[in-house]
Amino acid sequence: MFYRQAGIRYTSYPAERQLWPLGIERVLMGLILALALIAPALLSPLLLSSYLLPWVIWSIAALGLNLLMGGAGQIHLGYAAVMAIGAYSATHAARAGLPFELSLLVAGLASAVIGVIFGAAALRIRGLYLAIATLAMQYIVDFAIGHIPAISGGTQATVATPTPRILGIPVEGPVGGYYIALVVCIVVTLFMLNLRRTSFGRALAAIREKDYAAEILGISAFRYKLMAFWTSSFIGGVAGAILVFCYYRSVSPEQFHLETSVQLVAMVIVGGLGSVLGTFLGAALILLAPLALSALVASLASSGLPIGSDLRAHLPLVLYGALIVGFLIAEPLGLAKLYDNARKYLLVWPFRHARS
Amino acid sequence: MLTTIRAAACAALAALPLLAQPVMAQDKVLKFATPQDFTVVYTFVTAEYNQGYRDYITLINERGGLGGIKIDVLVSDHGNAIQRGMEAFERSTRDGAILVDPLSTPVSRALVTRALQDKVNLITTMSGRSDAADGTVFPYVLPMSPSYWSQVARMVDYIRQEEKDLKGKKLAYVYIDTPFGRESLPLWEALAKKDGFELQTYPYAPPGNEQSAVWTQVRRFRPDWVFIGGGGVGQPVSIKEAIRNGIRVDRIASWVWLSESDMDVVGRAEAKGVLKFAVTEQGADSKVIKDIIAEVVDKGKGAGPKDKVGTSYYNVGVMAAALAAEGARKALEKNPTGPFTGEWLNAGLTSISKFDLGGFLPPITITPEDHQGGGQGKVARWDGVKWVAVTGWGAANQDIIWEMIRKQAAEFKATGK
Numbered sequence: 168m169f170y171r172q173a174g175i176r177y178t179s180y181p182a183e184r185q186l187w188p189l190g191i192e193r194v195l196m197g198l199i200l201a202l203a204l205i206a207p208a209l210l211s212p213l214l215l216s217s218y219l220l221p222w223v224i225w226s227i228a229a230l231g232l233n234l235l236m237g238g239a240g241q242i243h244l245g246y247a248a249v250m251a252i253g254a255y256s257a258t259h260a261a262r263a264g265l266p267f268e269l270s271l272l273v274a275g276l277a278s279a280v281i282g283v284i285f286g287a288a289a290l291r292i293r294g295l296y297l298a299i300a301t302l303a304m305q306y307i308v309d310f311a312i313g314h315i316p317a318i319s320g321g322t323q324a325t326v327a328t329p330t331p332r333i334l335g336i337p338v339e340g341p342v343g344g345y346y347i348a349l350v351v352c353i354v355v356t357l358f359m360l361n362l363r364r365t366s367f368g369r370a371l372a373a374i375r376e377k378d379y380a381a382e383i384l385g386i387s388a389f390r391y392k393l394m395a396f397w398t399s400s401f402i403g404g405v406a407g408a409i410l411v412f413c414y415y416r417s418v419s420p421e422q423f424h425l426e427t428s429v430q431l432v433a434m435v436i437v438g439g440l441g442s443v444l445g446t447f448l449g450a451a452l453i454l455l456a457p458l459a460l461s462a463l464v465a466s467l468a469s470s471g472l473p474i475g476s477d478l479r480a481h482l483p484l485v486l487y488g489a490l491i492v493g494f495l496i497a498e499p500l501g502l503a504k505l506y507d508n509a510r511k512y513l514l515v516w517p518f519r520h521a522r523s
Numbered sequence: 524m525l526t527t528i529r530a531a532a533c534a535a536l537a538a539l540p541l542l543a544q545p546v547m548a549q550d551k552v553l554k555f556a557t558p559q560d561f562t563v564v565y566t567f568v569t570a571e572y573n574q575g576y577r578d579y580i581t582l583i584n585e586r587g588g589l590g591g592i593k594i595d596v597l598v599s600d601h602g603n604a605i606q607r608g609m610e611a612f613e614r615s616t617r618d619g620a621i622l623v624d625p626l627s628t629p630v631s632r633a634l635v636t637r638a639l640q641d642k643v644n645l646i647t648t649m650s651g652r653s654d655a656a657d658g659t660v661f662p663y664v665l666p667m668s669p670s671y672w673s674q675v676a677r678m679v680d681y682i683r684q685e686e687k688d689l690k691g692k693k694l695a696y697v698y699i700d701t702p703f704g705r706e707s708l709p710l711w712e713a714l715a716k717k718d719g720f721e722l723q724t725y726p727y728a729p730p731g732n733e734q735s736a737v738w739t740q741v742r743r744f745r746p747d748w749v750f751i752g753g754g755g756v757g758q759p760v761s762i763k764e765a766i767r768n769g770i771r772v773d774r775i776a777s778w779v780w781l782s783e784s785d786m787d788v789v790g791r792a793e794a795k796g797v798l799k800f801a802v803t804e805q806g807a808d809s810k811v812i813k814d815i816i817a818e819v820v821d822k823g824k825g826a827g828p829k830d831k832v833g834t835s836y837y838n839v840g841v842m843a844a845a846l847a848a849e850g851a852r853k854a855l856e857k858n859p860t861g862p863f864t865g866e867w868l869n870a871g872l873t874s875i876s877k878f879d880l881g882g883f884l885p886p887i888t889i890t891p892e893d894h895q896g897g898g899q900g901k902v903a904r905w906d907g908v909k910w911v912a913v914t915g916w917g918a919a920n921q922d923i924i925w926e927m928i929r930k931q932a933a934e935f936k937a938t939g940k
Contacts, residue, residue, distance in 0.1 A: 217610040322708070
């Protein structure tokens, strides 16, 4: 009904290979893009700066991690450390006078170089062993940042980020920051959508399924594993830089501890491994659900429901946990799969069976 | 092919009406926000602090408010997470809060730039950056309490008086390895140089529930005095390890972060003799606490269990609320008609003069330049049942501290733009 396939005939290869072959999906994408562009005019400053902006930024980071976890099947428990490297190198680069655009590049490169060093562990070990190796990266980077005053910024351990300048024009406030984040997010999203159609993406998929089988097919696991870590760390570094420049406006060690890494892994898993849409949904659930739930419980409490202060603080956490478990029981493959099920059903509606 | 972002946006749109609550237009109410960490790190500290805060505000409101104007306390949980703290800050200022008290060092550090830009009074009682005492650089950040530097300096001064002379004595500073613990290292070095004692510093890894490796090193140093610089779970562990490693209990000192609850963990009798810095009178015998019990708690309007009334952190909460309310009273005196904005309240907070809440606090004077308010406190000793003050109000080495405050504030000013 909604997803009409009737009348779609491919007469050229580009038409067959386009990202969204169904008309309605192109319309929806255009609509979402338009909404995203005019969001600052539609939403209140609170919703823009505390919900939409962090959601866009964390989605960039989660996309980067999903490339590694969903695309190449390599687990990473130190992704917050990757972001921290990007955040700190961009901040120090910008404070040294480098333009913001180049600072972002520096952030990506610094994270990629360091990320690939730790990623090299993946050449020898996999699965849980790799998880521990990347966990070590988290702690080593945490320690280095905390104990080198030149990085952390001395006794107070907080470095303010300069106002980002695009082509020399200062971009101030949450609206400016939102547009910077949105542009980066669109670029990364398009990259991720196209990734699986490239030889790089297919090589990663082969390695994810079985790395020595991939070797037999002529895919160099050495090369592609390192490339996966490189690309993913690059995106993570840029995301970290965007996070501190456009949202936090200062950088300090506690922004990038292990909890953040775990949250990122949760976003990817709850959303759906390897799914771009799922990454956005997962980021929304992990990031925004606690905020929305505590606002909900607070408004229930102020409307006269007898909720004590202890319960008021802990009830949102209980609901949040229940929500995550509930979604994963309903669909172990993540939120993206829930959407996919609905889409497949509607593709052939009113008939009952989809082809795939 | 994937249809990206779509359902995500739908979900967000569906959630919008939920989140957008109407802004209440009430003129005769001042809103103070206390987004604090009830669930992750500060937990029971927050519970007691917030209870004291709200009970005192209720006391003011029960007595008719400030010239008819009542104070409303907005409570929420930020779980010590910067992201949630920022959201709570934005939400409460949108709801009309002119004062925000996050009681969390990471969150308040992260909120400094926002508070300065939005002109909202950021109260950092017993948390946040010590150099925020410099009001010329941080006009809207108000610690209004002795900084960790002042607390350390006061305690070292007490030890100096006990020992007559510190020359050749050995002091160990055992601290949590975070910016919060490391912040006082420069002061320790300055004091060691000035008083001539031998200083060794020992960091332990956060959160501090395992410190045995550190304390065997401390034992080898054989210190005369040990100062433990942590907060929350690490504190009772430090005391237990110190006792196990043969350090005399009455030679263990700390800053404000020790309470009755921590002593329960160590063992009330075992911990007899431990010293701490106190910013308020201890216990429930002061007039203000008795008033709260009579007029708020016994009337069933208390914010929490009665047995927590008068605990150390409860009293700190009363202190923070009393200073905020006194600031509002001063602001009303200056400008009775408002508009009741952050700027209006700031003028009142920075003209608090010799406020001591009937002897419950040392006389506190806040000026536009000095946001610390004197840095005075008492030294209190645990007698096995309760904390007993062993000195009067006092501050020490404020000249060294202000030198450091000005130096770091100037650094913030030069680079923090």
